Amino acid sequence: xxxxxxxxxxxxxxxxxxxxxxxxxxxxxxxxxxxxxxxxxxxxxxxxxxxxxxxxxxxxxx
Amino acid sequence: xxxxxxxxxxxxxxxxxxxxxxxxxxxxxxxxxxxxxxxxxxxxxxxxxxxxxxxxxxxxxxxxxxxxxxxxxxxxxxxxxxxxxxxxxxxxxxxxxxxxxxxxxxxxxxxxxxxxxxxxxxxxxxxxxxxxxxxxxxxxx
Numbered sequence: 001x002x003x004x005x006x007x008x009x010x011x012x013x014x015x016x017x018x019x020x021x022x023x024x025x026x027x028x029x030x031x032x033x034x035x036x037x038x039x040x041x042x043x044x045x046x047x048x049x050x051x052x053x054x055x056x057x058x059x060x061x062x
Numbered sequence: 063x064x065x066x067x068x069x070x071x072x073x074x075x076x077x078x079x080x081x082x083x084x085x086x087x088x089x090x091x092x093x094x095x096x097x098x099x100x101x102x103x104x105x106x107x108x109x110x111x112x113x114x115x116x117x118x119x120x121x122x123x124x125x126x127x128x129x130x131x132x133x134x135x136x137x138x139x140x141x142x143x144x145x146x147x148x149x150x151x152x153x154x155x156x157x158x159x160x161x162x163x164x165x166x167x168x169x170x171x172x173x174x175x176x177x178x179x180x181x182x183x184x185x186x187x188x189x190x191x192x193x194x195x196x197x198x199x200x201x202x203x
Contacts, residue, residue: 004127005123005127006172016178020182020186022113023117023186023190026112026113026190027113027190
């Protein structure tokens, strides 16, 4: 591959959430307004899940 | 008194088989080969471009993170599933294989993320293909 990229755990998760949410929003809803709302909902769930999983691992590690 | 079923009746619409048209075959096929193209050929410009940018960017980021591209194999079930996911990216997968990209060993955490980005890009394209088909048969606007 002509370029190499190094993302942190968090930035990789955010980028993943961003693009996955766009596709989920477009494919799972019909109307434009619903697509935007569902995309934002998915993004919030992804990012929220990252924080929840992060704190869960922090407590498990203690 | 019995009434004739209406054309807008959800129960009857669900039971009726979708008509096979040229666009209903072409849109998913082209959409698989070129992510988002299935929507673009049906004049869904914004959706098509957003899907294309999302899938292609995720695939390129996966390659940039030194992710692994699975080859056809009959071994470990996870490898088989990885191949199925990668294959969803269609033309991107074929091009990356032709360039011998994504064949290195996974040596650090972000490379494993890259592998997941590649697989998910393919899986998201499967969703995109299904959506293009549903638009083509009139099930979705």
